[in-house]
Amino acid sequence: MVYQLIRKFRWPLVFATMLSILSAAFSIGVMVFLNQQISKVGLGSENYNIDVLVFAFALMGLGVFGVLSQYILSRLSAGFTAQLRRFMVGNVLNTNYEGIERVGGHRIYASLTSDIRSLASAFSLLPHVAYNSAAVILCLAYLAYSSWQLFVFVFIFLTLAIGFAQVLMNRGMKLLKGLRETDDNLFNSFKALVEGGKELNINTNRKQHFYKDLVVPHVEEIKRKSVHTELNFIFIHNWTNVVLFGVMGSIVFLAQAVFTTVPVEVVVGFLLIMIYLVGPISSLMDMYSVVAGGVVASKKINSLELGTQTGRLADHVDSKSSELNDDWQSLRVRDLTYQYPSSENEMYQFGVGPINLDINRGELVFVTGGNGSGKSTFIKALIGLYTPNSGQIYFDGKCIDFDSDREWYGQHFSAIFSDFYLFQHAIGKDGQLASDELIHQYLTKLQLDKKVDAQDGELTSVSLSHGQKKRLALLLSYIEDTSIYIFDEWAADQDPYFRKYFYMTLLPELKSKGKTVIAITHDDAYFHTADRVLKFESGLLVEVTENDGKSVANPKVEVVL
Numbered sequence: 001m002v003y004q005l006i007r008k009f010r011w012p013l014v015f016a017t018m019l020s021i022l023s024a025a026f027s028i029g030v031m032v033f034l035n036q037q038i039s040k041v042g043l044g045s046e047n048y049n050i051d052v053l054v055f056a057f058a059l060m061g062l063g064v065f066g067v068l069s070q071y072i073l074s075r076l077s078a079g080f081t082a083q084l085r086r087f088m089v090g091n092v093l094n095t096n097y098e099g100i101e102r103v104g105g106h107r108i109y110a111s112l113t114s115d116i117r118s119l120a121s122a123f124s125l126l127p128h129v130a131y132n133s134a135a136v137i138l139c140l141a142y143l144a145y146s147s148w149q150l151f152v153f154v155f156i157f158l159t160l161a162i163g164f165a166q167v168l169m170n171r172g173m174k175l176l177k178g179l180r181e182t183d184d185n186l187f188n189s190f191k192a193l194v195e196g197g198k199e200l201n202i203n204t205n206r207k208q209h210f211y212k213d214l215v216v217p218h219v220e221e222i223k224r225k226s227v228h229t230e231l232n233f234i235f236i237h238n239w240t241n242v243v244l245f246g247v248m249g250s251i252v253f254l255a256q257a258v259f260t261t262v263p264v265e266v267v268v269g270f271l272l273i274m275i276y277l278v279g280p281i282s283s284l285m286d287m288y289s290v291v292a293g294g295v296v297a298s299k300k301i302n303s304l305e306l307g308t309q310t311g312r313l314a315d316h317v318d319s320k321s322s323e324l325n326d327d328w329q330s331l332r333v334r335d336l337t338y339q340y341p342s343s344e345n346e347m348y349q350f351g352v353g354p355i356n357l358d359i360n361r362g363e364l365v366f367v368t369g370g371n372g373s374g375k376s377t378f379i380k381a382l383i384g385l386y387t388p389n390s391g392q393i394y395f396d397g398k399c400i401d402f403d404s405d406r407e408w409y410g411q412h413f414s415a416i417f418s419d420f421y422l423f424q425h426a427i428g429k430d431g432q433l434a435s436d437e438l439i440h441q442y443l444t445k446l447q448l449d450k451k452v453d454a455q456d457g458e459l460t461s462v463s464l465s466h467g468q469k470k471r472l473a474l475l476l477s478y479i480e481d482t483s484i485y486i487f488d489e490w491a492a493d494q495d496p497y498f499r500k501y502f503y504m505t506l507l508p509e510l511k512s513k514g515k516t517v518i519a520i521t522h523d524d525a526y527f528h529t530a531d532r533v534l535k536f537e538s539g540l541l542v543e544v545t546e547n548d549g550k551s552v553a554n555p556k557v558e559v560v561l
């Protein structure tokens with residue numbers, strides 16, 4: 001994913017790099033020019049005015065190309081970061097729910113924040129890397145030109161020194177990887193800190209345990225690993241300095257004892273360039289930690305495999321591909337099974353099915369069963385949030401292919417899960433924000449008109465009780481106006497009055513409009529209002545009770561397509 005993005009920016013990156021190299025060439029040019037001028041000190045120069053003009057021109061080039069490359073670079077870096085954010089969010093949105101659940105919210109959040117930052121920093125350094133590399137290469141070329149004997153010595157010395165630094169660099173990469181892994185744990189703690197705010201606030205023992213046994217060990221581990229990693233890069237930095245000054249000292253001593261034929265001004269020029277080289281080489285070594293951090297971040301983002309489950313990788317959000325089937329008449333489930341993927345933390349893998357079931361247009365179906373019997377799991381597989389391991393779902397005879405039809409098929413459902421998230425914008429079937437008038441009608445219907453208002457399709461307040469929030473979620477579902485409604489224990493938080501209103505008025509009303517309702521519920525007092533009650537036990541559909549009271553144990557459905 002990151003590689004694709006870098007490819008997208010390759011031409012502006014090449015342009016900024018070229019400008020950086022030009023800027024480097026000018027700075028080396030100034031150095032070389034000054035070096036040559038030193039030899040004229042005390043002798044006078046015939047071309048004095050021309051020399052001053054050339055120098056002024058070189059300074060101008062240095063400034064202009066410097067500013068230009070830095071400006072293009074900052075624009076490029078901001079553009080890359082923005083594109084990376086869009087890419088990441090787009091790919092999270094285009095990733096199957098299963099994939100999101102597998103990765104875990106905290107890991108996605110960690111990537112959205114720390115990995116994007118690390119990558120953007122590394123990306124913005126690329127032209128600086130080019131600048132400094134160019135400076136080093138040009139300097140070495142000039143050194144070779146001024147004295148090949150001294151250059152051969154410098155080259156061998158530097159090659160050996162870089163070889164040793166490489167060992168430290170590889171170690172640094174490993175340390176950075178380890179450091180990044182601990183970030184995920186810390187983000188998990190941050191998630192608990194925010195989401196478990198109430199529980200932590202009320203319970204001092206829990207607060208203590210959370211702080212001392214969960215957060216502090218993670219923070220300390222990060223501190224320890226950071227110091228360790230930093231120490232590695234400090235070694236690299238100082239090793240570089242020692243090597244460079246070592247080379248300079250050796251040149252001076254070798255010039256006295258071995259290379260006695262090399263003129264003094266060549267040795268002085270050589271040293272001048274070497275002193276200049278300290279800057280670019282040290283910068284390159286310092287940048288290595290940032291670039292390596294970017295490589296680690298890129299690998300981390302790729303390991304999430306966002307968007308790859310759907311085969312799409314994009315900086316946009318997929319939209320409905322074709323017209324919905326609003327006239328559908330039957331939804332048939334055949335031998336459907338779904339098993340959660342294995343994980344280290346789970347004692348066993350829960351699965352549902354094989355399940356056979358026919359649901360007709362306009363039916364009111366209740367799903368019941370003990371906690372953990374698989375009701376929600378089945379519903380998630382039914383509506384395409386989970387991909388069944390085997391079996392088929394036929395929507396009006398069309399066998400749903402979860403690779404190509406998932407998006408389209410999912411559009412026929414509006415769902416309120418027990419752990420729902422309440423969005424503030426009401427979006428209609430046409431994808432547009434609903435009119436405030438329509439929102440008001442539903443606010444009145446759901447007895448929230450005194451608490452909530454609407455402005456340009458947005459609910460003005462969602463600071464409500466949990467039961468009231470669920471009513472707002474119902475309002476959003478109404479406005480979505482799909483043909484199938486899924487309610488996962490919707491009435492569980494409602495007062496007796498509203499619970500009755502839900503079962504006796506709202507659900508029959510939806511049915512009378514031709515909507516199909518599948519509601520997970522434990523409210524047996526209202527089971528008689530449903531057309532059918534499906535009972536789950538240990539992942540299996542064990543009983544179907546028809547509204548005439550007829551009960552069918554272990555129902556087998558005739559396959560009629």
Ligand SMILES: Nc1ncnc2c1ncn2[C@@H]1O[C@H](COP(=O)(O)OP(=O)(O)OP(=O)(O)O)[C@@H](O)[C@H]1O
Pocket residue numbers: 101340341346350369370371372373374375376377378
């Ligand atoms: N994300 C998950 N990963 C792995 N296993 C899961 C996951 N979610 C649920 N399970 C397993 O599936 C089983 C059934 O969960 P499910 O949510 O379908 O039950 P349910 O019938 O809806 O229960 P409840 O009435 O308590 O909501 C659980 O006991 C659990 O072992």
